[in-house]
Amino acid sequence: MDLILSFLIQAAQMAVVLALAPLLTGFVRKVKARLLRRQGASVIQPYRDLARLLRKEVVLAQNASWLFRVIPYLIFAATWVAAALVPTFAGGLLFSWTADLIAIIALLGSARFFLALAGMDVGTSFGGIGASREVMIASLAEPAMLLTVFALALVAGSTQLSTVAAVLATPEVGLRVSLAMALIALVMVALAENARIPVDNPATHLELTMVHEAMVLEYSGRHLAMIEFAASLKLLLYISLIACVFVPWGIAAPGSGLAGFALGATAYLAKLAVGGFLLAFFETSIAKMRVFRVPDFLGVALMLSLLGTLLLFASRSL
């Protein structure tokens, strides 16, 4: 019975991230539009876009290889699994034992690797530019992310997300400088990973400045739908991740009743809304940086996470 229940909860979690991801994207766009004094599209526009893309015919470049056709599904699957591993409204899920931060990074890293491959597959210059920029960003974002994970692991004694969340929710952890550094580093990495301003501009039409969009320029129809969906999922994943690690309150403990789940779900929605609003606000108040400034930006993230880790080591040995 327990097994069935936990299976159901895990399935619910997977469905929830899938259902909420486009909504979050739509919400961020809506807030941005309102901040610019525009009406903006409805928050459910991303669902309509996905439905439209799924209906549309796929146009493939003549020299597209099988890889080009398979990659959208790979990216979507990897991102969905990664998003399903992050505790959203309930901890201690069936897959929790695999919900390791390093596994999540690996899943997202694979997705990115395949996307960069797809960008180069057709051989257009924009795909190549996008792929090379993406890999440059990744080469700095991933180490920063890993160091952040180490900082968290040192505090929690585990890289398993449920455990990290549970430990960080306890009052013993208290306020730590190292955790603040890890938070800032993680936010910076999240901005870079999700192709947001100031690293990339998700709404640009300028081919020459694109990073993520340049790689997916050749995609259309259901392939593009998969990639867009994966991008939405990734945004949801990062906001959920930051929320679950740094604001872990409200996450339903394993075995809690219906009320616990309801509380967890409400808290989760509130966290997403706050995260989405902050993202939109930040994006509105800053210009995009020059491509060669991105390493500086991510270098700061790397240094902060390194410093956080070192501080934890130092405080341990005292």
Add this chain to the structure above:
Amino acid sequence: MTDIWEGIVEGKRAEHHHGWPRFEVDRDGWTRAGEALAQGRLIFAGLWGEKAAIHMAVLAEEAGKAAVLTLACPDLTFPSVGRLHPPAIRPERTAHDLFGLVPEGALDLRPWLDHGRWGVRFPLGACEPAPADGVPYAFLPVEGESLHQIPVGPVHAGIIEPGHFRFTANGETVVRLEARLGYVHKGIEGLMQGATLARAAELAGRVSGDSTVAYAFAFARAAEAALGIEAPPRAVFLRALMAELERSANHLGDFGAICNDAAFALMLAHCAVLRERVLRAAEASFGHRMMRDRIVPGGVACDLEPAGAAAIASLVKEIRARLPALIDLYDNTASLQDRTVGTGILKPELARQFGAGGYVGRASGRAFDTRRALPYAPYDRLTFEVPVMQEGDVNARVWVRIKEVEQSLSLIDQILELMPEGPLRVEIASPGTPVEAAAMVEGFRGDVLVWLRIGADGLVERCHPRDPSWFQWPLLEAVIEGNIVADFPLCNKSFNCSYSGHDL
């Protein structure tokens, strides 16, 4: 009276050429003028062909004089000026495309506007059937290790005009940019031949949509100079009012659009609102948002609507109230400043060599403004400053625009105050003998030149509208060299050259 052209330009002064003098020179005189351009004693202001002649407009900037030089070329050849003075290269290629005039000794004889899609060669000259097999366009070769090419356009992802940009890059660094234009060639010059003045004025207003007032203004001034008539004083003031409204609208739009290309959409949102206010005030005043076809030879087509003056006055008040906050926002957003300051630097020498007008020239130390250099009514009676900066980067071009908006607002105030009552237009009669004239007007991009010949029957024989973009496009190529690929949109937007005005 000492003639400033003496010693620089030798030739017979053409009769019936008004506004500026026109000299009929021989091949030596033509070449010497080319040398004077190369030495910087004259500024190149345009070159255009005719069936068996080639014309060139030159400015003596310090003296505030301009002239047209004509070389008769019965054998369809003329000594290349582009060989001596690079800004003339593209106009010469165009003269070849349209008229079949061959610039002798030219370094670059590739077609420019002719993409081999017209079905004919030299449509305004011999008009012979084009060979069926088009020759592929040869981009300039670039050699070196690990270089790659990025072709961009002519169809772009945004809703902008078409143009092809061929980047050769080393990683992210641009080694060379070569633009290929001509995709919006509409045959304006061909349509104007034989058109009535009214029709030709409409065509002039459609050369470049965002500068429709400037073009109609320049055309009307050229026509009036040729016919020896003068627009009534009220019409002259109304023209300037429209020109300043157009300038403010475009500069405000550009201000926002440049920031938007650095992904700072907030500025675009605010500036778009202000631009929209200007357009609505124009609609309320003149019955058309862009004020198209409102300036006609002989005067203006419509008076200021009764509600218009009030609408414009409140518009000026609103922009004055809201612009400082936007300037503060621009100045205090470090991430935005990081993008614009020091990006896309245009050297003052280059700006001077190419005679770059408008904000492009004035951001690089070239203080040329037609309203000041070759003053025309009513600007000779108005006070304004010509903002000049030395830095030549994107930031300077933004600042010149901002300051020009402020100047335009002050000009609008003065115009509303000084505007006399009176008739709006004078009748136009046929000249009875062929007459010619050239006129230059300051559009928002820079100096718009119109050269016009009206036949004895009052129909247009030949008209050449020259956009300031002719001398700004080549500079964009120079500016991006050594910059990174991702900064091109920002540099491009800060130039905001016209495709349509250039492609004719």
